[in-house]
Amino acid sequence: xxxxQDRFDALxxxxxxxxxxxxxxxxxxxxxxxxxxxxxxxxxxxxDHLPHDRxxxxxxxxxxxRVAANERRRQDRYTQLAQRLxxxxxxxxxxxxxxxxxxxxAFDHLxxxxxxxxxxxxxxxxxxxxxxxxxxxxxxxxxxxxxRARRRLAAALRPVPPxxxxxxxxxxx
Numbered sequence: 526x527x528x529x530q531d532r533f534d535a536l537x538x539x540x541x542x543x544x545x546x547x548x549x550x551x552x553x554x555x556x557x558x559x560x561x562x563x564x565x566x567x568x569x570x571x572x573d574h575l576p577h578d579r580x581x582x583x584x585x586x587x588x589x590x591r592v593a594a595n596e597r598r599r600q601d602r603y604t605q606l607a608q609r610l611x612x613x614x615x616x617x618x619x620x621x622x623x624x625x626x627x628x629x630x631a632f633d634h635l636x637x638x639x640x641x642x643x644x645x646x647x648x649x650x651x652x653x654x655x656x657x658x659x660x661x662x663x664x665x666x667x668x669x670x671x672x673r674a675r676r677r678l679a680a681a682l683r684p685v686p687p688x689x690x691x692x693x694x695x696x697x698x
Contacts, residue, residue, distance in 0.1 A: 529573065532572070532575075536581060543582065544565075544585055548592070552593055553600070560592050563592050564585060564588050564589045583651070583656075586645070627682065638674075640674075642674040645659065646671055
């Protein structure tokens with residue numbers, strides 16, 4: 526095999542599982558394999574211009590993020606079409622514990638950017654430096670964005686006391 530082919534084969538073997546896990550958490554199970562194949566197809570086409578070893582995984586994550594976004598857009602179009610055709614799918618939350626529903630609800634209230642940062646850090650195990658490379662920003666900017674996303678999630682998880690339990694200013698009924 527040629528050196529570029531050898532390098533690509535090694536890249537594929539080394540990074541297939543992390544990319545598959547990344548996409549598996551973001552997409553429906555039946556499209557994950559196709560999405561992974563698309564990521565590595567892009568890598569194959571760009572094999573002569575791939576970043577160096579330490580920078581290739583964040584680059585693959587960026588490609589995977591774009592593939593996932595394209596798939597979500599495709600799925601959104603499908604869902605809109607299905608709704609127009611009066612095909613309604615019920616996405617039930619049965620089987621989840623109350624705490625899971627609270628976290629899921631809080632997570633759903635975050636922006637897509639905050640969700641992505643938290644997923645990259647917690648689920649994909651990327652370091653702040655890798656997140657910075659993926660986002661194309663400095664390490665300190667990535668650290669600050671991640672900190673703010675964590676704070677917003679924590680704030681969304683805090684219970685709001687009922688109005689009767691809140692302190693009322695004097696003179697207010």
